[in-house]
Amino acid sequence: MAMRSHTTAIPIRRSRRRSFVNNNAGDKPSRVPRRHKDERVIIMAPVGRDAVAIADLLQTRGFETQILQGLDEFSRQITESASALLLTEEALESARGSLILDVLKAQPSWSELPLIIFTSGNESHRTRLLDLAAAAAGTVTLLERPVSSLTLMHSVQVALRSRRRQYEVRDLVTQLSTLNQTLEQRVAQRTQTLRLLSAELSLAEERERQRIAQVLHDDVQQILMGARLYLRTLGKTKNAAKQNRIIKAVEEMLERSFNLTRSLSAELSPRVLHESGLAAALEWLGTQTRKHENVQVIVEADSSANPKAVDISVFLFRAVRELLLNALKHGAGSPVHIAMTSAEVRKVRIVVADRGPGFDPDMLNSHQTGLRGLGLFNIRQRMASIEGELQIKSAPGHGTRMILIAPRERHRKSADSLKKLLKRRNAEANRVS
């Protein structure tokens, strides 16, 4: 439904009832208000040329006006461009007036369209009007006719100021909800990635268990079974030379199975770590890697920085082994330097550095995280659980420095924070599913 928009000045005439505006020469013209794209004064005055007269006056003072005609359009304008509703008491008391009040009642929570009502009745009439309007609008101004143009301008300006603040709130609400949506999307994405990674981590652990089971089954058990067969044969053999050969073979078999189980247990957790501490275990790791991988590994580990808690030592050892493996795998044969020192507030700091091709650490934060590998993710998660951290300093063409910083002792607090982390993860996972 169309509304009439006035852009040309129409002289103010007296309505057939009473003049609205006492536009006498004594009134000083109000300052032309600052125009705002959302600012439009909606006018509803069904009698005579009242609406036109008010619109003219406001327009000559720089206000944008519209005479209300359609209710549908009005309810759309309430959230988009209406800044004040100016209406006469006749309009309010008409059947259409009660529909207008219904539209006002249905305003969104940020909106309280200011109402300016022209009235001419007595005190009790005004009170009734006020009650009627206040049930639907937050800000109501009653102007008694005849109204001076100065009073009208001032009232409209006050209404527009209050409305401007409402539009600011509307914009903030919109921004907040967009931000909220983005955040929720990010949390969902991240939770999805974490789930994927956790699943992959479980798979990797399962693969490792299978590998160990395979070594035990295919190598150790086969050798021991062979030894048992030999020993049975030994019981039936009288020939001394044959007996000696069997005993020698069994000895060799036991030696092989001993070596196999020793390297398996060293792989899982070397004895030197428990007997002599982390610094010695890192030296051992360096020696083993040099021997088996033919790569230069320099280890400088200060034993006075050894962690006091065994689980921290075990974890840091595994983390360094993973970082060393990364340096071998991705570092293109560059020498690897491992250094362990004390850090401030009873902490230990371990640097694993290589001069290989390096990489951009930002790629680890992309959506593809985890699809590239699990080693660093795993280290990060475990470091967080002991209130430590992993810092990655790398750039393409500039080598890689991985820095582990961890407390030397296990605090009760860190055990608690691990519990909290797990609880939060579970809650997040439940929310998304």
Ligand SMILES: Nc1ncnc2c1ncn2[C@@H]1O[C@H](COP(=O)(O)OP(=O)(O)OP(=O)(O)O)[C@@H](O)[C@H]1O
């Ligand atoms: N020392 C390094 N030099 C160059 N790139 C590295 C180095 N360490 C890690 N990266 C890069 O970071 C990625 C992630 O490492 P991460 O250890 O998490 O996974 P991965 O080694 O590829 O696989 P996984 O550890 O699961 O076997 C690697 O794929 C590699 O691109």
Ligand SMILES: [Mg+2]
């Ligand atoms: Mg790796």
